[in-house]
Amino acid sequence: MRIKTLLAGLAMTTALTVPGLAMARPVTLTTTLKNYGGNGAYLALYVTDASGAYKGTLWVAGSKSKYYSHLSGWDRASRGNVAGINGITGASVGAGRTLKVTVDLADALFDAGYKLHIDVAAEDMRDSPSEVVVPLTAAGAGRPVAGRSYVQTFTYDM
Amino acid sequence: MLRWIHKILALSVIIPLMAVVISGSVLSVMPALERAGAVSHPADGISVAELAVRTVATHPGVEQIKRLPSGKVVAFYAGTDGPAAMVVDPSSGEPVSTYAPSAFERWMTNLHRSFFLGDDGRMAAGAAALALLVLTLSGVQMTARRLGGWARLLDRSRGGGMERLHTDLGRLATLGLIVSTLTALFLSLTTFGLIPDGQSQAPDFPTMAQGGSALPLARIEVLRGIDVSQLRELTFPNPADPTDFFRLTTADGEGYVDPASGKVLAWQDHTVGRQIHEFIYRVHTGRGLWWVGVLLGLSALGVPVLGVSGTVLWWRRRRAHAPIAANVPARTADTVILVGSEGGSTWGFARTLHAALTANGHTVHTVAMDCVARPYPAAQRMFLLTATHGVGTAPTNAGAFLERLDQIGAPPRFRFAVLGFGDRQFPQFCQFARDVDAALTQRGWTSLLPLETIDRQSPQEFARWGKALSSVMGEDLVLAHVPERPRTHALTLIDRVDYGTEVQAPNCVLRFALPESSLLARLAGRGWPRFSAGDLLAIVPPGVTLPRYYSLASSARDAFVEICVRKHPGGLCSGLLHGLQPGDQIEAFVKPNPSFRPVQGRKPVILIGAGTGIGPLAGFIRANRGRQPLHLYFGGRDPQSDFLYRREIQEWLGDRRLTSLSAVFSRVRGGGYVQDRLRADADRLRTLIGAGAQVLVCGGREMAAGVKETLGELLVPAGLTPGLLKDEGRYLEDVY
Numbered sequence: 001m002r003i004k005t006l007l008a009g010l011a012m013t014t015a016l017t018v019p020g021l022a023m024a025r026p027v028t029l030t031t032t033l034k035n036y037g038g039n040g041a042y043l044a045l046y047v048t049d050a051s052g053a054y055k056g057t058l059w060v061a062g063s064k065s066k067y068y069s070h071l072s073g074w075d076r077a078s079r080g081n082v083a084g085i086n087g088i089t090g091a092s093v094g095a096g097r098t099l100k101v102t103v104d105l106a107d108a109l110f111d112a113g114y115k116l117h118i119d120v121a122a123e124d125m126r127d128s129p130s131e132v133v134v135p136l137t138a139a140g141a142g143r144p145v146a147g148r149s150y151v152q153t154f155t156y157d158m
Numbered sequence: 159m160l161r162w163i164h165k166i167l168a169l170s171v172i173i174p175l176m177a178v179v180i181s182g183s184v185l186s187v188m189p190a191l192e193r194a195g196a197v198s199h200p201a202d203g204i205s206v207a208e209l210a211v212r213t214v215a216t217h218p219g220v221e222q223i224k225r226l227p228s229g230k231v232v233a234f235y236a237g238t239d240g241p242a243a244m245v246v247d248p249s250s251g252e253p254v255s256t257y258a259p260s261a262f263e264r265w266m267t268n269l270h271r272s273f274f275l276g277d278d279g280r281m282a283a284g285a286a287a288l289a290l291l292v293l294t295l296s297g298v299q300m301t302a303r304r305l306g307g308w309a310r311l312l313d314r315s316r317g318g319g320m321e322r323l324h325t326d327l328g329r330l331a332t333l334g335l336i337v338s339t340l341t342a343l344f345l346s347l348t349t350f351g352l353i354p355d356g357q358s359q360a361p362d363f364p365t366m367a368q369g370g371s372a373l374p375l376a377r378i379e380v381l382r383g384i385d386v387s388q389l390r391e392l393t394f395p396n397p398a399d400p401t402d403f404f405r406l407t408t409a410d411g412e413g414y415v416d417p418a419s420g421k422v423l424a425w426q427d428h429t430v431g432r433q434i435h436e437f438i439y440r441v442h443t444g445r446g447l448w449w450v451g452v453l454l455g456l457s458a459l460g461v462p463v464l465g466v467s468g469t470v471l472w473w474r475r476r477r478a479h480a481p482i483a484a485n486v487p488a489r490t491a492d493t494v495i496l497v498g499s500e501g502g503s504t505w506g507f508a509r510t511l512h513a514a515l516t517a518n519g520h521t522v523h524t525v526a527m528d529c530v531a532r533p534y535p536a537a538q539r540m541f542l543l544t545a546t547h548g549v550g551t552a553p554t555n556a557g558a559f560l561e562r563l564d565q566i567g568a569p570p571r572f573r574f575a576v577l578g579f580g581d582r583q584f585p586q587f588c589q590f591a592r593d594v595d596a597a598l599t600q601r602g603w604t605s606l607l608p609l610e611t612i613d614r615q616s617p618q619e620f621a622r623w624g625k626a627l628s629s630v631m632g633e634d635l636v637l638a639h640v641p642e643r644p645r646t647h648a649l650t651l652i653d654r655v656d657y658g659t660e661v662q663a664p665n666c667v668l669r670f671a672l673p674e675s676s677l678l679a680r681l682a683g684r685g686w687p688r689f690s691a692g693d694l695l696a697i698v699p700p701g702v703t704l705p706r707y708y709s710l711a712s713s714a715r716d717a718f719v720e721i722c723v724r725k726h727p728g729g730l731c732s733g734l735l736h737g738l739q740p741g742d743q744i745e746a747f748v749k750p751n752p753s754f755r756p757v758q759g760r761k762p763v764i765l766i767g768a769g770t771g772i773g774p775l776a777g778f779i780r781a782n783r784g785r786q787p788l789h790l791y792f793g794g795r796d797p798q799s800d801f802l803y804r805r806e807i808q809e810w811l812g813d814r815r816l817t818s819l820s821a822v823f824s825r826v827r828g829g830g831y832v833q834d835r836l837r838a839d840a841d842r843l844r845t846l847i848g849a850g851a852q853v854l855v856c857g858g859r860e861m862a863a864g865v866k867e868t869l870g871e872l873l874v875p876a877g878l879t880p881g882l883l884k885d886e887g888r889y890l891e892d893v894y
Contacts, residue, residue, distance in 0.1 A: 037259075037261060038259070039268070066351065072405070125234075126243070127222075129396060130396055130398065130399065133398065
């Protein structure tokens, strides 16, 4: 109950990260893109719960909010809450390059049906919502998974 | 001011601008190429549902179907190495070819819009577009000013070859560049969100899916009701997500379609802003408007040429502006030289005058005309050397002169002389010099010499003025001005035909072999140049600084160099030339004279020449391979003696290179001058000129003045004057 409240509060600030708290741990998210032969890609990494409801955003690569509608799964789930992603955005990721970010994730997110999604879009190419969908489990950490079209491998390490 | 902005801006942005316009030109042909490669698509009447069914049948994993502006239909699906795409034939759904946006095009696009530098580069590219727009507009305005107003903007350009190239190409590219730069600025501003582009207007995602099993594609009503030509994008629901929908974008709007019920769950028509953005994007890129793209690309391709020609013009001007040696302050100078110059060439003459006077012990102060209005306590004389800009207006550095004159007040004790520089091909030849002379006279200033004019930077006329000045100043003043003499070549005489010795008018047609230049010399720009009849052959007699000019009577295609030379009693150069025998050599170079040429086309041309003035006209006739109607009026003394080109003219009449000949001779019974013949032919000439004929006159000053007067009289009934014809470039004179 207590955790639920905490999560709800965090979702409002779109941060699932809990700096400095004992019940959180640093998680490194590593996304390597294929050499798809296009301009730099926009990525959104976000979390949904067991019922598929949006819980919060971990990272957005790409700085022009006008293109966020191409990250359609995230855009629709977060209802375009651009204001809530201050401080968790970075540059777009070139083809063949790797995006590595470390966030503090609440322990309660693991082995509880939560899923991590990655939406990808690149200019003049197909949008790929939910390019990667992985359940957040302690056992799944460190295991690379492939995306549908753009992502070569995605790994989360604790 | 305008020229300054144009110059500074052009010089500072020329390099990045080249990258933008050249990449833009390359990109401009892409839509045309893509169109050429597009399948002939009888897609009309096919619905989006039919297309979707056919595509899914051949590509089961399809995620998205897009219709490109070129009409190509592309199916996107997940391939093994990332997103894959295939161009499909809409009528069958069969794959046509793989669709891969070309890496070359992407590279060019990134160079074009951002110099590969991300947002900073995009800002720079936007600034380059703004700079190009300012350059275009300032250039057009300068052209209009030079030609005498906006109404004359499309008149024939005048001036030297490089200047005409710059003007003509600039005018040709103007419209395309304005469209390209304005659309570029719009796109740049939308990129940075300063103008809304209406793009993020997607409808809200429907909250809940109906759920249930998906309908067969063919039964979804909405997709059956939309023609493929209206389709932009159809995104299939993610098979892994049962709550997902079709996302449909058409020409009119976008929305979501429930795969279970086939109903439209949310729809939003495109905003006007988005439609405007789309239209501007298409105009700028030529996507879906390939011919616009090609036109804009051609205009952009003019920019590198404009850049180079503009830089050359600037460099020439700059060289003319080096500081003047021994320039004495205004207070102590006994001689003041005021210069009004637009292109810089007048400064060269002023420099020569300054040096000659200084060499004779004078203290000389030379300055731009606009810097007048200081007291000149020591001055004994003032020279005003000025060009005229456009149609009778002051050059840039003399615009305030007449106004400042009022501030000077009482007429000074010293005397003045005005020397005008100009080109007789312009209407209102040396008008500003005349205005200055009149203004000074009216204010009671005392004249040292009457107004004199120099046509097309003629060193001879300048030297002649120097002689007049010498006698009035009572000292020996030699004005040998050499306006940048090009390298000379040795010409070998191969043939000469003499005329007119019996009538005391020794004329001679001299034919020289075309000098041979090595490939290396030609590549280095040091070879014998291409030339046309009407250009000038400058002959440099040994031990002489000033070249003498003769109109060329042949073109490069004739493979020989020909001139007509009249022997003047005591004439140094004409004497030298008349003494040449086949095999002898002289030093010479070509000075282009592009303003004296018949216009190309089918319009008739009236050629009027007397004596050796027939030279360039004969060259035009010889080069008339297109059989344009040319009518020659020739005046001589005696048909038996000085009928130059008599034999060739018969030949040209025979093969219709020449349409008609009217020759008249002054020393035979019932004869007369060429003016008399024109008067007798008044009706015919009026008809020809009424039909758009151009008139080219070549000969001595008196003859040219007589011809002008006669034509003026006989054109009165037609409501025309030689001046009006001159404005349209239809009355050209080559006078010596």
